[in-house]
Amino acid sequence: MARRRQIFEGRAKILFEGPEPGTLVQYFKDEVASVSLTSKNVISGKGVLNNRISEYLMLRLGEIGVPTHFVRRLNMREQLVREVEMIPLEVVVRNAAAGDFASRFRLAEGAPLPRSIVEFYFSSDELARPLVSEEHITAFGWAAPQDIDEIMALSLRINDFLSGLFLGIGMRLMDVKVEFGRLWEDEQMRIVLADEICPDSCRLWDLRANQPLEPDASEGTSAGHLADAYQEVARRLGILPESGPADLKGPDTVQ
CATH class of the missing domain: 3.30.200.20 (Phosphorylase Kinase; domain 1)
Structure with a gap:
């Protein structure tokens, strides 16, 4: 090796x-x-x-x-x-109530949301990935307002595409977590999708059974x-x- x-x-x-x-x-x-x-x-x-x-x-x-x-x-x-250069944020796009989101708002597991909701979390294991607002992001210098706009637009586009892709194979995308980084090329910077997209970062339900395809690993599965x-x-x-x-x-x- x-x-x-x-x-x-x-x-x-x-x-x-x-x-x-x-x-x-x-x-x-x-x-x-x-x-x-x-x-x-x-x-x-x-x-x-x-x-x-x-x-x-x-x-x-x-x-x-x-x-x-x-x-x-x-x-x-x-x-x-x-x-x-990783932006220290986890961006979660939610299409339906599930997991901690359902608990926070006392919604039924699997209940559809009025529209997709985007949440930001500070990417820190030590701090247990706290929920943050755009005010936190700009105040601490993690991203500029224009960067946030681009991240939001890319996240929603990714979510829309993946929702359709999984729907086509009998799965419902409940939510998806994405991360972004700054790619520098010849002194030009652009924001790109980084990390990974896989079952670790997607919550999927079987469409026909209307139940989680992948049970929560933290619940003794x-x-x-x-x-x-x-x-x-x-x-x-x-x-x-x-x-x-x-x-x-x-x-x-x-x-």
């Missing part, structure tokens, strides 16, 4: 120095990405599936003109991405149930690896 310098490790991914300046290698882990879990929950092959699903969705979004950091998939667990849900998303998208989500060892790292 090649030795690479590790740049960052999060709940679901590891970032390594890329083969060329301005690139990174994004490695998908098998750990369940949930801040509410106090111990690690591992689903064998989850990283393989998320890599394939995120590649597929990033490419489809690129086809409709959404700028992304994605370059290409390298292997079953890794993809090459452009290095960006078995790893087997979660694994089935990830595979079902890949199967319906038509991208389940023929050999199945086989496990792969990551590269040796140099700190």
